[in-house]
Amino acid sequence: MTDNNTLSAVEGIKVRSRLLRGTLVESLADPITGALAEDDQMLIKFHGSYQQDDRDIREERRQQKLEPAYSFMIRTRLPGGVCSPAQWLALDGLADQYANGSLRLTTRQAFQLHGVIKRELKPTIAAMNAVLIDTIAACGDVNRNVMSAANPHISGAHAEALEWARRLSEHLLPKTHAYHEIWLDGVRVDEVRVDEGAGELGESATGESEPIYGPTYLPRKFKAAIAVPPLNDVDIFSQDLGFIAIIEDGKLIGFNLCVGGGMGSTHGDTTTFPRLADVIGFVTPDQLLAAAEAVVTAQRDFGNRIVRKHARLKYTIETHGIDWFKAEVEQRLSFRFAAARAFHFEHSGDRFGWVRGESGNWHLTVRIEAGRVADRNGRNWRQALAAIARIHDGEFRITPNQNLIIANVADAQRAGIDALLQTHGVDAGTAQSPLRLNALACVSYPTCPLAMAEAERYLPDFGAKLELLLVQHGLRDVPIGLRITGCPNGCARPFLAEIALVGKAPGRYNLYLGGDRRGQRLNALYRENIVEADILATLDPLLADFARGRSGDEGFADFLIRSEAIPAPPSVQFAASTRQSAERAL
Amino acid sequence: MKATSIHPIAEALPEIVALRDKLSWLSDGLDVRSLLWISGYAAGLAAAQQQGNVAAVAAEPAAAALSILYGSQTGNAKRAAEKLHDQALQAGIAARLLRLDDYTPKQLAAERSVWLVVSTQGDGDPSDDARRFVDVLRSKRAPRLPQLRYAVLGLGDASYPKFCEIGRIIDERLTELGATRWFARGEADVDIVSVLEPWSRQALEIARDELATPNAVASVTPIRARSNANSWHRDQPFAAEVLANQRITARDSAKDVRHIELSLAESGISYEPGDALGVWPENSAQSVQAVLSASRLQPEAAVTVGEHTRPLGEWLQREREIGKLSRPFLQKLAERSGSAELQHLLAAEQRAGLSSFLSTHRILDVLRAHPTGWDATSLVTALGPLAPRLYSIASSRKQVDDEVHLTVATIAWEAHGSTHHGVASDWLSTRTAEQDKVRVYIEPNTRFRLPANPETDLIMIGPGTGVAPFRAFVQERAAIGATGRHWLFFGNQHFSSQFLYQVEWQEALKRGQLQRLDLAFSRDQAEKIYVQDRLRQQARALYAWLQNGAHVYVCGDATNMAGDVHRALVDVIEHERGGGREDAEAYLAELDSAHRYLRDVY
Ligand code: SRM
Ligand SMILES: Cc1cc2nc3c(=O)[nH]c(=O)nc-3n(C[C@H](O)[C@H](O)[C@H](O)COP(=O)(O)OP(=O)(O)OC[C@H]3O[C@@H](n4cnc5c(N)ncnc54)[C@H](O)[C@@H]3O)c2cc1C
Numbered sequence A: 001m002t003d004n005n006t007l008s009a010v011e012g013i014k015v016r017s018r019l020l021r022g023t024l025v026e027s028l029a030d031p032i033t034g035a036l037a038e039d040d041q042m043l044i045k046f047h048g049s050y051q052q053d054d055r056d057i058r059e060e061r062r063q064q065k066l067e068p069a070y071s072f073m074i075r076t077r078l079p080g081g082v083c084s085p086a087q088w089l090a091l092d093g094l095a096d097q098y099a100n101g102s103l104r105l106t107t108r109q110a111f112q113l114h115g116v117i118k119r120e121l122k123p124t125i126a127a128m129n130a131v132l133i134d135t136i137a138a139c140g141d142v143n144r145n146v147m148s149a150a151n152p153h154i155s156g157a158h159a160e161a162l163e164w165a166r167r168l169s170e171h172l173l174p175k176t177h178a179y180h181e182i183w184l185d186g187v188r189v190d191e192v193r194v195d196e197g198a199g200e201l202g203e204s205a206t207g208e209s210e211p212i213y214g215p216t217y218l219p220r221k222f223k224a225a226i227a228v229p230p231l232n233d234v235d236i237f238s239q240d241l242g243f244i245a246i247i248e249d250g251k252l253i254g255f256n257l258c259v260g261g262g263m264g265s266t267h268g269d270t271t272t273f274p275r276l277a278d279v280i281g282f283v284t285p286d287q288l289l290a291a292a293e294a295v296v297t298a299q300r301d302f303g304n305r306i307v308r309k310h311a312r313l314k315y316t317i318e319t320h321g322i323d324w325f326k327a328e329v330e331q332r333l334s335f336r337f338a339a340a341r342a343f344h345f346e347h348s349g350d351r352f353g354w355v356r357g358e359s360g361n362w363h364l365t366v367r368i369e370a371g372r373v374a375d376r377n378g379r380n381w382r383q384a385l386a387a388i389a390r391i392h393d394g395e396f397r398i399t400p401n402q403n404l405i406i407a408n409v410a411d412a413q414r415a416g417i418d419a420l421l422q423t424h425g426v427d428a429g430t431a432q433s434p435l436r437l438n439a440l441a442c443v444s445y446p447t448c449p450l451a452m453a454e455a456e457r458y459l460p461d462f463g464a465k466l467e468l469l470l471v472q473h474g475l476r477d478v479p480i481g482l483r484i485t486g487c488p489n490g491c492a493r494p495f496l497a498e499i500a501l502v503g504k505a506p507g508r509y510n511l512y513l514g515g516d517r518r519g520q521r522l523n524a525l526y527r528e529n530i531v532e533a534d535i536l537a538t539l540d541p542l543l544a545d546f547a548r549g550r551s552g553d554e555g556f557a558d559f560l561i562r563s564e565a566i567p568a569p570p571s572v573q574f575a576a577s578t579r580q581s582a583e584r585a586l
Numbered sequence B: 001m002k003a004t005s006i007h008p009i010a011e012a013l014p015e016i017v018a019l020r021d022k023l024s025w026l027s028d029g030l031d032v033r034s035l036l037w038i039s040g041y042a043a044g045l046a047a048a049q050q051q052g053n054v055a056a057v058a059a060e061p062a063a064a065a066l067s068i069l070y071g072s073q074t075g076n077a078k079r080a081a082e083k084l085h086d087q088a089l090q091a092g093i094a095a096r097l098l099r100l101d102d103y104t105p106k107q108l109a110a111e112r113s114v115w116l117v118v119s120t121q122g123d124g125d126p127s128d129d130a131r132r133f134v135d136v137l138r139s140k141r142a143p144r145l146p147q148l149r150y151a152v153l154g155l156g157d158a159s160y161p162k163f164c165e166i167g168r169i170i171d172e173r174l175t176e177l178g179a180t181r182w183f184a185r186g187e188a189d190v191d192i193v194s195v196l197e198p199w200s201r202q203a204l205e206i207a208r209d210e211l212a213t214p215n216a217v218a219s220v221t222p223i224r225a226r227s228n229a230n231s232w233h234r235d236q237p238f239a240a241e242v243l244a245n246q247r248i249t250a251r252d253s254a255k256d257v258r259h260i261e262l263s264l265a266e267s268g269i270s271y272e273p274g275d276a277l278g279v280w281p282e283n284s285a286q287s288v289q290a291v292l293s294a295s296r297l298q299p300e301a302a303v304t305v306g307e308h309t310r311p312l313g314e315w316l317q318r319e320r321e322i323g324k325l326s327r328p329f330l331q332k333l334a335e336r337s338g339s340a341e342l343q344h345l346l347a348a349e350q351r352a353g354l355s356s357f358l359s360t361h362r363i364l365d366v367l368r369a370h371p372t373g374w375d376a377t378s379l380v381t382a383l384g385p386l387a388p389r390l391y392s393i394a395s396s397r398k399q400v401d402d403e404v405h406l407t408v409a410t411i412a413w414e415a416h417g418s419t420h421h422g423v424a425s426d427w428l429s430t431r432t433a434e435q436d437k438v439r440v441y442i443e444p445n446t447r448f449r450l451p452a453n454p455e456t457d458l459i460m461i462g463p464g465t466g467v468a469p470f471r472a473f474v475q476e477r478a479a480i481g482a483t484g485r486h487w488l489f490f491g492n493q494h495f496s497s498q499f500l501y502q503v504e505w506q507e508a509l510k511r512g513q514l515q516r517l518d519l520a521f522s523r524d525q526a527e528k529i530y531v532q533d534r535l536r537q538q539a540r541a542l543y544a545w546l547q548n549g550a551h552v553y554v555c556g557d558a559t560n561m562a563g564d565v566h567r568a569l570v571d572v573i574e575h576e577r578g579g580g581r582e583d584a585e586a587y588l589a590e591l592d593s594a595h596r597y598l599r600d601v602y
């Protein structure tokens, strides 16, 4: 265990927080500022919210002798991204009542509201809970929203996968009462003292405890997902903990377990890097929760609590080695992992338009650019989806690619839904080029405090320009994966993309090339800190070569590597280790 | 007597000690001018004694043959009284000048001849310095005054329903008390000189005949004190450079409030927290243009008034009030246009109707509504002179040395088919740093001062721009390391866009320069919340502060806020003392006369 004197500051805040209470109640009540006390800004993440400010007007307000325009982003916990029409309508209402008039579908299949001011934070979170959507552990050093394949070919196996995602999310929830106390006027357990002796299990004076996490929770955020081949929409190898569903003649027999994925890195700091998860074995469904808990507690005990930058599971594994980690996890279990089974992914994108599922019901996947559900310049997505929610009796499914599936639609309903989309100036997007349909962009400006360059607001613009280039090279209909993020934290999983722009400074990006369309290969830095013109000028000749030399339906990055236009990405050894374990299984 | 031991001359000549005590009753409460005058007069006495006619002089110890008393809020009545005083002295009248808060009706019983110059504030209320005087005068405690002859000059603004109310009240009450009205009351509207001049001419003629003493004229050699600082004044303003003009309400705020920083470098001007800055505005090019076209005149036309000849455009831009409508102008317009409607409004019995008309119409509105063939000269003479506006100083020199800061709300509104702008606030808000200069002078407000004792607590109630002087207060008390506590009540419509100086107050709280900050943002929730509501919520703590000797300061809107806050304070005191309404009002009145309840409202 790590030495107390050198623990990172955040660890101290967690210890003092009395199981995530801190002084949140006092901070929320302080009328002098729209912000929270410093420690509480860290703690509120565990409750599913981040303090932010409108960066577009930060300087203007400084000159006006006003504090920044503080507001809060609220993120829901929504395993597998599934919600009911009633829940959709409730959130849609909150977008106007308390937020900035839009809903944001995230890359982890959740909703975000932006621009909620401090004094309206509590009513907003309470209103969400009123329709059974909570926000606890949507952020913070705990297990985040659990993703699950959103493949519209909904089958029994997918339904099971989703069910396991829900159970996993529940199993790894913090057990503190703080959330209910603060947001839902639950009984106020005032004097919760966590004495560090019994702290290992986070027992508190009131019997309140965190049996899995302990009083200081995890060293860092932790992310889990379930993939159902052949679709890798959840980018399973970017997760701390991944389960790859193994289906034999239509039945879910278990999961391959992979650990240690992650995207986040810091410009110019080679001790931080994206990493692909390693497949370490196979578990049967009934072993899933125990296996997950063992991985979590191993990371709890061995994760780096001194240097936050190195606190993710991927670094724990890098430090101790994958074999050591596998052994550490197994000795916390009553069973050994079986050998991983064969699996095959085709791609990580969405399949747009109407699709019929096993049950005979229909599912419509619609393209929501950068996940922003808003009524803008004639394309009134919010109105359209609210109208649909009023007549829809299936459910909504947010995809890991920030898109939306209107799921379980009876034959009779299809026409009505198409009509509603049309009357609001929107459609599924099937006519758009594959480039535009599959592109991802993180939120970035104006709300993200870590943003270095535009992303969501830049995607439409850059997408159009790159599309033009493709058209010129006759590549308009070739699926090429583009992802843009405002910084190297990688919220749109850019390091798995064939082409990625990663923000460096306003208007300047690092250009990455080399990911594959199955989410199994990292890309690599190709050009550093360049502006739009240079980005396009750099891609132009490469696309020209691709247009000429492409064999069959070869992917853009596959071609670049084959033709040695780019070296095989440096981080490929991680991808290799993955392949090996996968191959070992074969 | 302890004082004598440290007074060499007194030791040498004990009789001077006695004399000084004799003099003290006379000199008590006299302002600098009067004391200086007495020094001169004393010199005169000395000269006279050498000529041997001791008796004559000794027989007249009450040196002042005439007392000029004034009550003034924003300095107009004060200036008028000072002018009268100077002229009286020049005319050889042994006059003394006194402010009404240093004077009680009892003293009137010892007077022969008095002039009173008083303004009306609030809704027909006395200026703060005259409140107690007027209360006592109207009460049964007021003495009979058969020996007294007096004359009253009232200052006011005809756009208020109770025009020159206080002047009238005093005038009528003194007659009731048996005093003789020396000559008719004057009632000065915003265009003060046009009434002041004829009134003082008449006053001086009458007084000279009856009061002037030839040898006093000869022997009185008043000594004038003129420090560099005072060399800049209302009629000789300093051209201050604009250092900053920063909007301090957010983009989504309907109100546009400016933080303005001016440089007083090289002016030698000094000011105290609580003082106001007088600003001479100019009319905007657009408003001048609008008046020109409404009166169908050309800007080039040369116009001579008095000894000045200027193009009409310049008269309108720099010399004449073309925004606020005044009674005299309406009078002239009525005569020219022969409009029955205006004639009717101006009829004596129309006071209320007229005042509401004056406050809801601008000069442009009536020029447009009643077109008449104007010629340039008659327009210029019909219009009143452009008057300076006052702004509470929002800075302490101890923190900003030779700068002065203001907090200015720019006002604009739609009426009668056009957008109107406040003359001065609009002009200030369009000044640009480095380029422009603003003509300014200090308007001291000795009634709105920090307590002498740095340990005294302050309760500061300043919603909207009323917060300005409290920025100066907190800066000053921080600079002198005052140990007294500070409690600020601030309010506005919206927290996010109108929390004036938010970051500075947050800093002050962190640094312990501000102990408490209570906020009332009226439109951030369903029910309206104002500072007076916060006062009531804080009753217990507030009363504890008062009992602990705190001074209460109120600044800002006079129309509603000042009254609401006053009532709230009475409620708080009544609630905490449980002694009933009268008891609470008496308690507050006590604070008032102890100069612990101070207001600067506009
Ligand atoms: C909304 C979302 C991007 C989107 O466009 O959808 C997002 C938005 C933010 N992410 Fe993220 N992340 C989002 C998915 C991701 C992913 C993708 C994933 O999880 O599959 C990653 C890469 C995977 C990983 O974790 O390595 C990701 C890696 C980060 C990191 C880097 C973590 C690291 O280990 O280095 C940060 C910064 C941090 O944690 O210090 C971060 C931080 C943030 C914050 C909260 C900025 C902050 O810390 O204040 C961003 C809020 C911006 C805003 O205004 O909304 N976000 N973030 C995604 C929300 C997912 C969810 O519903 O929970
Ligand atoms: C001692 C003192 C201190 C002051 N301190 C400050 C200060 O710190 N900050 C500050 O901003 N002001 C302060 N003022 C007020 C300031 O002096 C001016 O009165 C104010 O700026 C308006 O002047 P103006 O020339 O812009 O408007 P003017 O041209 O003088 O017009 C003002 C008149 O316009 C009319 N009017 C205004 N608004 C409306 C409306 N919405 N609808 C209809 N009619 C309207 C009213 O009749 C009002 O009297 C103070 C006043 C005094 C006496």
Ligand SMILES: Cc1cc2nc3c(=O)[nH]c(=O)nc-3n(C[C@H](O)[C@H](O)[C@H](O)COP(=O)(O)O)c2cc1C
Pocket: B071, B072, B073, B074, B075, B076, B077, B078, B118, B119, B120, B121, B122, B123, B124, B125, B127, B155, B156, B157, B158, B160, B161, B162, B163, B164, B165, B190, B558, B559, B601, B602
């Ligand atoms: C808040 C306020 C209220 C006023 N109320 C009246 C009033 O009721 N009747 C009136 O005749 N003048 C009123 N006036 C106008 C003043 O009497 C006028 O400006 C006068 O010149 C001020 O003189 P002073 O500076 O000596 O106080 C008011 C002025 C202010 C600022």
Ligand code: SF4
Pocket: A442, A443, A444, A445, A448, A449, A450, A451, A452, A455, A485, A486, A487, A488, A489, A490, A491, A492
């Ligand atoms: S990638 Fe960076 S800029 Fe984009 S949302 Fe994540 S933290 Fe913000």
